[in-house]
Amino acid sequence: MQYQKLHHLQEIITQKELDVAYLSDPMTIKYLTGFGSDPVERVLALLVFPDHDPFLFGPALEVEAIKGTGWPFPVYGYLDHEAPFEMIAAEVKKRVANPKMWGAELGFLTVTRLRALKERFTNAHFNFDLTPTIEQMRLIKSADEIDKLNEAGKWADFAFKVGFEAVHVGQSEQAVAAELEYALKKHGIMQMSFETLIQAGPHAAEPHGATSDRMIQDNQLVLFDLGTIYDGYISDASRTIAVGNLNERQKDIYKVCLEAQLTAQAAAKPGMTAAELDRVARDVIEKAGYGEYFIHRLGHGMGMSEHEFPSIMEGNNMLLEPGMCFSIEPGIYIPGFAGVRIEDCVHITKDGCLPFTHTTKELQSFN
Numbered sequence: 233m234q235y236q237k238l239h240h241l242q243e244i245i246t247q248k249e250l251d252v253a254y255l256s257d258p259m260t261i262k263y264l265t266g267f268g269s270d271p272v273e274r275v276l277a278l279l280v281f282p283d284h285d286p287f288l289f290g291p292a293l294e295v296e297a298i299k300g301t302g303w304p305f306p307v308y309g310y311l312d313h314e315a316p317f318e319m320i321a322a323e324v325k326k327r328v329a330n331p332k333m334w335g336a337e338l339g340f341l342t343v344t345r346l347r348a349l350k351e352r353f354t355n356a357h358f359n360f361d362l363t364p365t366i367e368q369m370r371l372i373k374s375a376d377e378i379d380k381l382n383e384a385g386k387w388a389d390f391a392f393k394v395g396f397e398a399v400h401v402g403q404s405e406q407a408v409a410a411e412l413e414y415a416l417k418k419h420g421i422m423q424m425s426f427e428t429l430i431q432a433g434p435h436a437a438e439p440h441g442a443t444s445d446r447m448i449q450d451n452q453l454v455l456f457d458l459g460t461i462y463d464g465y466i467s468d469a470s471r472t473i474a475v476g477n478l479n480e481r482q483k484d485i486y487k488v489c490l491e492a493q494l495t496a497q498a499a500a501k502p503g504m505t506a507a508e509l510d511r512v513a514r515d516v517i518e519k520a521g522y523g524e525y526f527i528h529r530l531g532h533g534m535g536m537s538e539h540e541f542p543s544i545m546e547g548n549n550m551l552l553e554p555g556m557c558f559s560i561e562p563g564i565y566i567p568g569f570a571g572v573r574i575e576d577c578v579h580i581t582k583d584g585c586l587p588f589t590h591t592t593k594e595l596q597s598f599n
């Protein structure tokens with residue numbers, strides 16, 4: 233059912249005895265309505281009520297696009313010179329004369345906008361934060377969300393293929409990133425989910441570094457971390473490849489990181505905790521003597537963004553459940569020497585997990 237998530241939210245706000253929910257995070261609106269837009273300057277809001285149909289409110293120039301998604305409920309547009317909160321208030325009051333209990337995404341509601349609502353609803357309380365509710369809903373992905381994540385993953389695999397072929401000694405990291413993004417755009421994939429990361433040699437030991445104008449050199453490990461957006465859903469995957477001949481230490485950190493990744497991916501299943509899964513990968517790296525060089529959590533939840541739940545880390549006792557999606561991305565970063573990270577995002581199934589990306593993880597060598 234197309235607006236099942238929206239109906240679910242309606243049930244939740246009824247249970248919580250809210251009179252109205254005001255949603256303004258564009259990602260939440262996309263999640264609940266299928267309509268995606270990112271107006272920062274203009275007002276875009278979804279209003280949900282326990283006993284009335286929801287409505288969308290946005291810039292007049294977005295109204296046709298909203299209708300084009302098949303949105304069956306009211307949508308109201310405002311022109312640049314009009315007062316959006318005056319219009320929102322009038323529509324709300326037609327449905328609920330005196331709404332007291334409001335839910336909103338408090339981290340997203342600016343002080344200016346909150347004030348605009350409070351001025352028009354002087355008896356209202358805006359204390360109920362809907363962000364945890366939405367996060368909880370987004371934690372378990374539906375079949376159609378998994379389809380989109382698989383499609384986004386397919387384009388990440390394509391990007392790796394193009395990127396690996398573009399790797400040559402004397403080529404810059406930036407040039408390789410440009411090649412693969414150009415190929416994606418020609419195929420209609422217009423957006424990456426984050427800035428493509430390509431790091432050669434010792435540069436890869438900075439896991440939060442950026443793609444630079446450094447040249448790829450012979451006998452280096454080169455780390456790729458990239459992702460695409462497909463219909464609002466992301467991919468996120470990392471591979472590390474070899475250029476020329478590697479020495480024993482380079483080969484060893486690759487082998488250990490790969491074993492950690494494969495072991496964790498094979499172990500992930502419903503009923504274990506996020507912390508236990510982190511531990512599976514960390515044990516492999518610690519036993520090989522590289523524990524001090526694995527300096528981040530094993531993974532993060534993902535879906536519409538790469539900042540979702542569950543967080544796969546020490547201390548998180550959340551049980552893994554079918555439909556949860558997250559990365560499994562152990563890394564070994566030895567300052568001044570090299571860095572390796574191998575990452576697939578997966579979704580938990582009835583008895584294990586399945587990855588969204590399928591590029592081989594065996595060490596590949598390019599010249």
Ligand code: MN
Pocket residue numbers: 457458468469470575
């Ligand atoms: Mn990544």
Ligand code: MN
Pocket residue numbers: 468469532538559561575
């Ligand atoms: Mn990641």
